[in-house]
Amino acid sequence: MNHKIENVSRRQFLKVSGIGASSFVLASSLAGYKPVWAQTSQADVELNLFVSIQSDNRVNIICHRSEMGQGIRTSIPQVVAEELCADWDLVSVVQGLANKEYGSQNTDGSRSIRNFYTILRRMGASARTMLEQAAADLWKVDVNSVYAEDSYVHHKDSKRKVSFGYIAEAAGKLSPPKAETLTYKSKKDFKLIGKPVTGIDSAEIVTGQAEFGQDVRLESMVYASIERSKVLRATVKSFDADAAKSVKGVIDTIQMPDQPLPVMFHPMNGVAVIADSTWAALQGRKALNIDWELGENAAHTSADYIAELKSRIVSKGKPIRVEGDVYADIEQATDTHSATYSVPYLSQAPMEPPAATAVFKNGICEIWACTQSPQVTQQNVAQALGIESDKVIINVTFLGGAFGRKAKPDYSIEAALLAKQLNRPVKVVWSREDDIQQGFYHAVSVLHMAAAMDAKKQITSWLQRTAFPSIMWTFTGTVDEPQMNELSLGFGDLPFAVDNLSCETHKATGHIRIGWMRSVCNIQHSFAQGSFVDELASKAGISTYKMWHQLLGENRLVDPKTDDFDYQNYGEPQDVFPVDIKRIKHALDVVIAKSGADQPTQENEGWGICVHRSFVSYCAVATKVKVVDNKVTVLEMHSSIDAGTVVNPDRVRAQQEGSMIFGLSLALLGEISTKDGAVEQSNYHDYQVLRMHQCPKIETYIIESDAPPGGVGEPGTPPVAASVANAIFHACGKRIRDLPIKNYMSV
Known part of the structure; x- marks a missing residue:
């Protein structure tokens, strides 16, 4: 595909965006959007999103986020078009250039819809209101007597109608309405939001016309x-x-x-x-x-580094969240249990380097x-x-x-x-080898867990420690301990109702480039916590499902923030996106009921479960495996997700399936190791990803919710590893605490 370069001024931006020939451009300047960067907070910025309508009735909607398979180039226009009352067949999407007017364009953190849902609806409603006013002015009727539907404005009494394209120029001359005057569709009237709309780019992708x-x-x-x-x-x-x-x-x-x-x-x-x-x-x-x-980095060998972290993690760490007195309770308890877990360096390994x-x-x-x-x-x-x-x-x-x-x-x-x-x-x-050997890696990590149990098999204390090189080391070269935003990813926000709790950290410095990977620190935190819950259940002689319910306690909203723990909550306000125990338990209940994970299995088979809140969504996974002659076969995987209001269930289902496959790849196969400072793996033959014959039957259950939209792209990954490791234990009695599983069993 051929391109040319030209000097593009700010005035030419709309033209370069591909909508310069439009009759009507709505530049909706909406304050109050606060972008969330993974490491640092940013000041409030003004957000501009653009809607245009051509004289031929085409509707162009800019997508300011990146399309990487998650379907955002469909979901963003889907929300705008809903409130605009546009005919979906007349909608086109225009990819936005890098421009600070959009606010954050970082397509990460499962936040594109989460952060922009309300703003997108407001933008669509603003454009619709202006078009309705233009039609009312044309007919010299009260604006309350007209309504927009399928890219036309209709007059209720006379049954007249006029296309968006015909009145676009007149609408463009009107002042945008104030946000507080706008009206929005009720959920029962949605035609696009909540519907499995086909991807707007699907035809280009399947015919090879999409430009990567x-x-x-x-x-x-x-x-x-x-x-x-x-x-x-x-x-x-x-x-x-x-x-x-x-x-x-x-x-x-x-x-x-x-x-x-x-x-x-x-x-x-x-x-x-x-x-x-x-x-x-x-x-x-x-x-x-x-x-x-x-x-100096040539001295870094990952196996030695993991061993060093394991030796350190068993000692007291730096507390970030403390309730009660864990150490006194564990010392006095007659029944205790502890375990140490590890996750190696990991590569994102996308299909396109x-x-x-x-x-x-x-x-x-x-x-x-x-x-x-x-x-x-x-x-x-x-x-x-x-x-x-x-x-x-x-x-x-x-x-x-x-x-x-x-x-x-x-x-x-x-x-x-x-x-x-x-x-x-x-x-x-970049070649595949370049990507595997010179990338930015998910940090190696080691976690230590300990708990005390009373005579009634109730957990009275929970101690957890984590150690991994922080992503902030990549940006400073000096940070040698996890940061608050990383500890907010499934560690310090542990939602358990125990009398005594201590969440602690240990130092770890970086030696290779550390970067973000799908679901980030939730990977190691959910693996250790979900595995340890299963271990405690086995020790108590109860089902893992019952142990989860015991630890989660009564339905309530949890505020993990303390003087030492500045809980980040994925950049969202806790009054809007609280840690809700009822939703966590419900996600677990749904996956158990739908999968049959509470039913007896055949010989050499076992179920494993785990539930985890991440990116303000709630996801539970149940995995069934078969183990024969030390070979594990994953038979089926089920997931439930409560992601609040869902824009496109087809894309949510696809993201859940992809997340589970991604998580299963990491659990079974994922391992980047270094020797003398260099990555030892080089391609998919030695940094393996899941093959088709290893992929099980996958089922996804989307939980209906009226809550604000949560994240979708990442929440399905964290619970997978623990569910698989737990299933293996229940199938054959073998407990795996160090990933990947391939180092202990044939997969």
């Missing part, structure tokens, strides 16, 4: 493949440029500028091979023969990238090039999977730097 990052082609473009340091911040001492250039198709070699610590979003050090094809660039890399100065194409011309850089974070990319590219952010244009392509990896703009920075130096379009292509 790897698909971009520019006139006179060259290809770059970069041999990067396998050890963090290793530097190039020398390389054989002549040997690389002797490969047919290789044009040049360029040493990338050495990058400082902290890691930030800087690219890895290395040497780029520029060629007339990706293949030639890859072959040229093999001839570089780089001599590296490895540096990172790719970015850049042009630098007349002081402007334009980029096409499969990015989750267009604004962050814009800012970091501008900084790397030494230009203003408004001189950087970011075009967002489709993403062939992302899972957090493509929230980091290092690959776009690489393309921009090379484009400026070469003065021609450059496409940087």
Whole structure:
């Protein structure tokens, strides 16, 4: 697909967005939106979203978020079109460029609908109100006598109707109505929200017309493949440029500028091979023969690091949330239990590795990238090039999977730097090996759990400790303990009703690039907690289901915040999105009832369950396995999710299925290990993801709810690992506390 670069001013923005020919553009400036960044709070910003209506009655709706399979390019216009009363067959979606007017464009944290649902409805209702007023003015009737439906405004008495397109110009001259004057549809009248609307991009995707990052082609473009340091911040001492250039198709070699610590979003050090094809660039890399100065991180071996954390985690840590006196109760108890769990480094491993194409011309850089974070990319590219952010244009392509990896703009920075130096379009292509070996990884983690039980088999104390290198180490190079936002991901917000509780942390520093991955720290926290609940149930001689209900206690709203624990609640207000025990228990009840996980199984089979709140949604998973001759076969998986108000149940179901497959991959197979500072895995043969023959029957149950929309893309992953490990125990008596399961059983 061909593209061209041009100087795009702020005035030209609507035109560049693809809606310049429209008759009516609604720029809805809505204050009060507070974007949520994963590490730091941000000040309130003004949000602008744009709706346009063409004279031919087409409705264009901008999607300011990135499409990576979650269906956001359908869900966002679905919400707007509902309140607009537009004919869905006349709706088109326009991908928004990076622009601060949108507020946060970071497509992460399962928050696109959660953060924008109300604003999107308001925008649709505003446009509808203006169109209705324009029609009333045309007919010289009271506005209360008209109504919009299916892209027409109708007059109740005369039965006249006029198309949106016909009155769009007149509507565009009206002042937008004040938010407090707007009326909204009731849930019973929804035609789009809550309906399984087919993906707006489905036809393009299945016919191969959708443009992903790897698909971009520019006139006179060259290809770059970069041999990067396998050890963090290793530097190039020398390389054989002549040997690389002797490969047919290789044009040049360029040493990338050495990058400082902290890691930030800087690219890895290395040497780029520029060629007339990706293949030639890859072959040229093999001839570089780089001599590296490895540096201090070459001492990092993950197996030793996990052992070090395990030895440390059994001692008292730094308390962040304390209730009662855990240590006194455990010391006096006659029945106690403890266990230590670990999760290795993990890679997001999306099907499409990172790719970015850049042009630098007349002081402007334009980029096409499969990015989750267009604004962050814009800012970091501008900084790397030494230009203003408004001189950087970011075009967002489709993403062939992302899972957090493509929230980091290092690959776009690489393309921009090379484009400026070469003065021609450059496409940087990451290979699968590059993605596995030089990515940003989910942190290695170790957790220790302990509990006391009274004579009635009631849990009286719960102690938990966690240790993992913080993502903030990536941005500071000095942080050596988990941060509040990370501890708010299923750790400090433990919802149990126990008399004595202590949540503690231990220090751990970073040695490789630590970054976000689907459901982040909920992965390790849910695995340890869900496994330990199962262990306590076995020790007490009761079902795991009963133990969950005992620990959760009476229905109530939990406020985990203490003087030492600044609970983040995924950036949401607790009065709107409380930790609701009733919803947690109901999610568990639904999955048990629907799956039959409480029913007897055949020999060598077992059920495992787990429930977890994350991204202000509630998800329970039940997994059934069979174990024969130390080989585990996952037979079926069931999940229930209470995500509040659901916009598109088809996409929610798909996200749940994908989350469970993702979680099952991590539980059974996922492991990144390092030796002498370098990642040992290189491709899908040794960093395995779930194969079709390993994928079980999957069922998803969406719980009807009138609560505000919660997250959907990530909540299905955290409960999976514990449910699988618990199922294995109930099938054969083998307790696995260290992931992945493949290290202990054939999978």
